[in-house]
Amino acid sequence: MxxxxxxxxxxxxxxxxxxxxxxxxxxxxxxxxxxxxxxxxxxxxxxxxxxxxxxxxxxxxxxxxxxxxxxxxxxxxxxxxxxxxxxxHMPLSLESTNLRDGLLQTLQVRRGLECEAGMVAARVRTADDLADIEAKLTEMERVHLEKGASGPEDLAFHLAIYDATHNPLFRQLLEQMRETFERFWSHPFERFDFARRSFPFHRTLFQAIAAQDAEAARAETLKILEIVEEDIKEMSK
The missing domain is CATH 1.10.10.10 (Winged helix-like DNA-binding domain superfamily/Winged helix DNA-binding domain)
Known part of the structure; x- marks a missing residue:
């Protein structure tokens, strides 16, 4: 070998x-x-x-x-x-020359996956899962406060929630769409303030998962993604 x-x-x-x-x-x-x-x-x-x-x-x-x-x-x-x-390299990618349209279409998929993942994670997460999510969140907050924006750290936080579902299909789907999803964490429209307003809701999402409150986890996820959608529409004008 x-x-x-x-x-x-x-x-x-x-x-x-x-x-x-x-x-x-x-x-x-x-x-x-x-x-x-x-x-x-x-x-x-x-x-x-x-x-x-x-x-x-x-x-x-x-x-x-x-x-x-x-x-x-x-x-x-x-x-x-x-x-x-x-x-x-499964062909789960979105070919779009218009960044705005591509982000909005991808956001529809993110909303379905991440709301469900947050709810499942809240129900089945273990103490180890919770520690991993919090560690990723703490690093995301550190980078955000230091630089005013985050990127890979934000993605790592969401991946930790996917892992906490103990359903490998969530992570597999995201991995196959990684290139498409990563556009959300690469400062689209060359704006480092993209989705910055969603920052506080990552902590409340974690708290909902910690409390094993599935409906609250869904609500906090929607708050994050609603801000993302607002920024896509506003910054692409």
Whole structure:
């Protein structure tokens, strides 16, 4: 297995996560790995692909979210099912030349997914889930107060809520639409104040989940997304 992985050429500096994802899928295919087989260790992948640990771990998290691999503590990462580039990059994306329309259409999907995810998380979350959500929220608040805006930290908060549902389909759907969804956290319309007014409602959403109040979680999620919709319409005029 090691001989095969070391044949992968180092990658250029652009699109590292996508390229590492494709390289790992190609390795799984060429090495004819099957369910139950162990993947190369993180360090082997780092050295073979000439990328950092954070990139490797982001790719592995993507595979985990899709149900492709599982991580066994102290043992490594193991393949759960066969994959190809077609299955890893499912065509769940929105092609729109108009940012306003694309964001509004994506928001409709976000509203359905995130309201339900918040309600489910409120009902079934564990103490560990709650600690993870709060840690992500605390980091989001720190960055927001320091910079006046947040990006990846906001996404991480919402992902933690998805994980707290204990339904892998929520995370898998978001992972397959990540590029489309990420437009909300990349300061659309070049406005760093985009959705800034929604900031306080992330804390109240957390409090609703902590209280296991599903209806309150839904209401707080809607407050966040209503502000997002208002900003899309106002900032795109």
């Amino acid at each position: 090691l001989d095969v992985i070391l044949k992968i050429s180092p990658l250029p500096s652009t699109s590292r996560v996508r390229q590492v994802t494709d390289a790992l899928v190609d390795h799984i295919t060429s090495a004819r790995l099957k369910s139950g087989d162990r993947l190369p260790a993180e360090r082997e992948l780092m050295e073979a692909l000439a990328v950092g640990r954070s990139t490797i771990r982001e790719v592995l998290r993507h595979f985990q979210a899709l149900g492709v691999i599982e991580t066994r503590k102290g043992s490594g990462n193991y393949l759960l099912k066969s994959v190809s580039r077609a299955t890893i």
